[in-house]
Amino acid sequence: MSTTEIIAVLHSAHFKKGLLEGYGILVTPEKIVGAKKFKMGFFAALLLDESKLDIATRMKAYEVAKEIEENKDFEVTLSQLLGLELKKPGRLWAGHLNITSINGEHKVKIVAQTTGTEFRILQTALTQFAPNVLNIIQ
16 A cells, blocks of 8 residues: 555544443545444544645654554455544543444544544545445534
């Protein structure tokens, strides 16, 4: 996978699925992939216009995308997708990303401490990926 095949890649302690914090999300033009038990830390990159990113960021995006692919918890292709719901977290309450596919539902909690940058990158990536089925709750 090259960085030109990636819309966005994120990993953050502010995303969680199940009891453990730390989750990675990869969005490409064809699919969305999630990875549990992701190493702690933060990385978020929107790769729609790579010319605005330095080489180190593009290389890191590729490495994180590869790690998400290798440790995937779920993968939903655009043809399997039925719905996306993205709820922005507030100061005191969590938000979420609910992905509904023909094979079931995947819920990722977005904790209240999520940065604006993380949320904007995720929202932009999902809008690029599947604008017709994305429901954003503010």
